[in-house]
Amino acid sequence: MSAFIWNLLSFIVALGILVAVHEWGHYYVARKCGVKVLRFSIGFGKPIYQKITSTGMEFVIAAIPLGGYVRMLDGRVDEVKAEEKHLSFDQQKVWKRFAIVAAGPGVNFIFAAFVLMIMLMIGTQYAKPIVGQIADNSYFSQINIEKGDKIIRIGKNETMDWQAVNLELMSFIGKSAIPLAVQTPSGRVEEYVLSTSDWRFDPDQQSIFESLGLTPYSPEPITTIFAIAPDSAASRAGIQAGDKIVKLDGTFADEWSQIVDYIESRPYQTVAIEVLRDSNRVTLSATIDAREIQGQEKGFLGVVPQTQAWPEDYIDNNRVGPIDAFVQGWQRTWRLMTVSVEMLGKFITGDVSVKNLSGPISIAQGAGLSASYGIVAFLGFLALISVNLGIVNLLPLPMLDGGHLMYFCIEWITGKPVSEAVQEVGFRIGGVLLFMLMATAIFNDILRIT
Numbered sequence: 001m002s003a004f005i006w007n008l009l010s011f012i013v014a015l016g017i018l019v020a021v022h023e024w025g026h027y028y029v030a031r032k033c034g035v036k037v038l039r040f041s042i043g044f045g046k047p048i049y050q051k052i053t054s055t056g057m058e059f060v061i062a063a064i065p066l067g068g069y070v071r072m073l074d075g076r077v078d079e080v081k082a083e084e085k086h087l088s089f090d091q092q093k094v095w096k097r098f099a100i101v102a103a104g105p106g107v108n109f110i111f112a113a114f115v116l117m118i119m120l121m122i123g124t125q126y127a128k129p130i131v132g133q134i135a136d137n138s139y140f141s142q143i144n145i146e147k148g149d150k151i152i153r154i155g156k157n158e159t160m161d162w163q164a165v166n167l168e169l170m171s172f173i174g175k176s177a178i179p180l181a182v183q184t185p186s187g188r189v190e191e192y193v194l195s196t197s198d199w200r201f202d203p204d205q206q207s208i209f210e211s212l213g214l215t216p217y218s219p220e221p222i223t224t225i226f227a228i229a230p231d232s233a234a235s236r237a238g239i240q241a242g243d244k245i246v247k248l249d250g251t252f253a254d255e256w257s258q259i260v261d262y263i264e265s266r267p268y269q270t271v272a273i274e275v276l277r278d279s280n281r282v283t284l285s286a287t288i289d290a291r292e293i294q295g296q297e298k299g300f301l302g303v304v305p306q307t308q309a310w311p312e313d314y315i316d317n318n319r320v321g322p323i324d325a326f327v328q329g330w331q332r333t334w335r336l337m338t339v340s341v342e343m344l345g346k347f348i349t350g351d352v353s354v355k356n357l358s359g360p361i362s363i364a365q366g367a368g369l370s371a372s373y374g375i376v377a378f379l380g381f382l383a384l385i386s387v388n389l390g391i392v393n394l395l396p397l398p399m400l401d402g403g404h405l406m407y408f409c410i411e412w413i414t415g416k417p418v419s420e421a422v423q424e425v426g427f428r429i430g431g432v433l434l435f436m437l438m439a440t441a442i443f444n445d446i447l448r449i450t
Contacts, residue, residue, distance in 0.1 A: 010378075012065050014378075014381065014382060014385065015065055015066070016042060016043075016065055017382065018108070018111075018382065018385060018386050018389055019042050019043070019065075019067060019068040020042050020068070021107055021108060021111045021386065022068070022104045022105070022107060022108055022389060022390075022393070023040060023041075023042065023068045023069065023070050023104065024107060025103035025104045025105075025106060025107030025108070026070040026100060026101070026103055026104045027040055027070045028103065028107075029099050029100045029103035030070065030072055030089070030100045030103075033092060033096040033099065033100055034086065034087060034092075034096075035072050035073065035087060035088070035089050035092060035096075035100065036072065036073040036084065036087035036088070037055070037057045037070060037071070037072050037073075038057060038058065038071045038072065038073055038078075039057065039058045039059075039060060039069075039070070039071040040057060040058070040059050040060070040068075040070050040071075041059075041060040041061075041062055041068050041069050041070075041071070042060070042061050042062065042065070042068045043060075043061060043062030043063060043064050043065045043066070043067070043068060044062050044063075044064040044066065044067060044068075044069075045062050045063040045064040046062060046063045047060045047061065047062050047063075048061055048062065048063050049061040072088075072089040072100075073087050073088045073089060074088055074089045074090050075088045075090045075091065076090050076420070094408050094411050094412050095412075097404075097408055098405060098408045098409075098412075101401050101404045101405055101408070102401065102405060104390075104393060104401055105389075105390035105391070105393045105394050105401055105402075106390070108386045108387065108389050108390030108393070109333060109337065109386075109387065109390050111382075111383075111386050112333045112336065112382075112383040112384075112386040112387045112390075113326075113329040113330045113332075113333040113383075114329070115329075115379045115380075115382050115383045115386070116325075116328070116329040116332050116333060116379070116380070116383045117322075117325040117326055117328075117329035118325075118379060119376050119379040119380060119383070120318065120319070120320050120324070120325040120328055120329060121319070121320065121321070121322065121325045122319070122375070122376055122379075123317060123318065123319030123376075124317070124318050124319070124376050125315060125316070125317050125318075126160070126161040126162075126163075126315065126316060126317075126318060127161065127162060127216070127217070127218075127310070127314060127315055128150055128160075128161065128313075128314055128315065128316060129150060129151040129152075129159050129160075129161060129162050129164070129165045129216065130148060130149070130150045130151075130216070130217040130314055131145060131146065131147055131148065131149045131150070131151070131182075131214065131215075131216070131217060132147060132215040132216050132217035132218060133147060133214075133215040134146070134147070134213060134214060134215070135213035135214075135215070136213075137213075138212060138213020138214075139194055139195070139196055139199060139212045139213050140194065140212055140213045140214045141213055142194065142195060143192040143193075143194060144190070144192070145182055145190075145192065146184075147217075148184070148185045148217075149182040149183065149184055149185070149190075150182060150183045151165055151180060151181075151182050152181050152182060152183050152189070153180060153181040154168035154169060154172070154178065154179070154180045155168060155171070155172070155178070155179055155180075157335065160318070162216050165209075166208055166209075167335065167336075167339055169208050169209075169212070170208060170339060170343065171338075171339050171342050172196065173199075173201055173343075173346055174346050174349065175196065176195070176196060176197040177193050177194060177195055177196060177197075178193070178194040178196055179191070179192070179193050179194075180192055180193075180194060194212070196212075199211070199212070217314060218307065219307040219308040219309065219310055220256070220307065220308050221256040221305035221306070221307050221308075222256060222305060222306050222307065222308060223244055223245045223246075223253060223254070223255070223256055223259060223305065224242065224243070224244045224245075224305065224306040225239060225240070225241055225242065225243045225244070225245070225275075225303050225304070225305060225306070226241060226303075226304045226305055226306040226307075227241055227303070227304040228240070228241060228302065228303055228304075229302035229303070229304075232289060232300070232301065232302020232303075233286045233287060233288050233289045233300065233301050233302050234286060234301050234302040234303045235302065236286070236287070237273065237284045237285060237286035237287075238284050239273065239275065239284060239286070239301075239303065240277065242277070243275035243276065243277050243282075244275060244276040244277075245259055245273060245274075245275055246274045246275060246276050246281065247272075247273070247274035248262050248263075248271055248272070248273060248274075249262075249271055249272050250272065250274075256305050259301075263288055263299045263300070263301045264298040264299045264300075265298075265299065266288050266299045267288055267289070267290035267297050267298060267299040267300070268287070268288060268289075268290055268299075269287070269288055269299070270285055270286070270287045270288075271285075271286050271287075271288060272284075272285055273285075273286050286301065288300065288301060289301070289302065332383075333383070333387060336383070336384060336387040337387055337390075337391060340387055340388055340391045341391060344391070344395075397433055398423065398426035398427045398429065399427060403426065403427075407423060407426075
């Protein structure tokens with residue numbers, strides 16, 4: 001329950017910030033274009049906070065935190081006094097209306113760049129993309145890449161860390177080859193082309209690295225426990241963080257892999273676990289839980305092991321000054337934008353399945369997880385979702401900002417606005433399509449947690 005509350009609160013904070021940023025873009029440009037704003041609402045439904053500003057605008061925080069809106073004076077829905085006609089949205093030139101609507105997604109992109117700039121100035125420690133293992137008979141086993149090599153480029157883009165590698169690999173989903181470059185421990189740079197003509201990736205089943213047969217380097221785990229999952233076999237047995245597992249059913253366990261193999265082969269069985277705790281040996285009894293992994297039921301203890309120390313040359317710190325942060329922030333934002341557009345294209349072509357769409361539950365889990373890792377991770381999450389919010393809102397669906405922009409472009413070209421009857425039909429079609437997309441995303445979320 002505590003995890004649910006944490007995820008929910010993180011989701012509300014994240015979405016509240018992003019909605020406020022998006023709607024502020026509409027509000028700010030509307031005011032600059034001389035349009036009267038009647039209401040600025042964060043959320044929908046019953047207001048839980050209201051305030052009338054000095055300009056007469058009503059500022060509202062509503063009970064349902066799943067969006068927001070800026071309501072402007074508009075002669076199509078309001079009775080507009082003669083002296084206020086020049087303040088009405090529908091009376092503005094088409095370029096002004098275009099700017100007001102485009103400002104929402106535009107500010108989402110600016111906000112993402114700003115957040116990434118702050119993140120870069122705070123500084124982050126990251127693992128270099130150094131190869132740990134290559135699975136036999138995998139895609140990566142086709143080329144001469146080896147353990148200890150560092151992936152420095154995929155396609156035309158440099159890869160500083162594993163997050164960048166993940167992003168670039170995603171951009172090649174549906175393509176028959178992935179060009180990449182690695183640097184060997186001796187400093188030599190090697191170029192390869194990875195054949196992926198029959199590559200199929202399902203993010204619900206495995207990571208993108210696992211699907212290609214690549215395991216990122218990480219220090220070897222040891223038999224000392226770092227953390228215990230709540231309501232797990234380990235927590236019920238009384239295992240504590242800091243305990244060192246010595247024996248399983250009387251058999252010595254010298255390596256973590258031995259413990260994993262022993263536990264996974266005994267779902268629902270009771271195992272005697274001897275641990276070393278504060279120089280004392282304690283024997284505990286654990287009834288092993290079970291979970292399904294790739295169609296097989298395997299035992300699950302619910303512990304996270306400590307690991308050996310990272311080699312100094314395998315990690316790095318990225319902290320830059322304001323100018324470099326500004327440049328890199330915009331570079332990263334642009335790459336997030338292009339990959340997001342590419343992924344939308346892959347949904348249309350079928351290279352990415354609609355079952356991979358994520359809804360509010362997955363976003364809430366992502367918000368909670370990133371927030372638990374600290375402010376830097378949460379800022380990165382905000383930047384990612386802000387970019388995606390901007391991209392989705394630019395889709396040419398009449399219910400979204402992109403649909404309005406499409407109508408304005410037609411008006412620009414023809415010299416006359418799209419008829420209200422045509423717009424009404426468009427809004428109905430757009431509403432149905434949006435409902436179908438949202439229902440699919442929520443259904444996918446439910447399947448992931450059941």
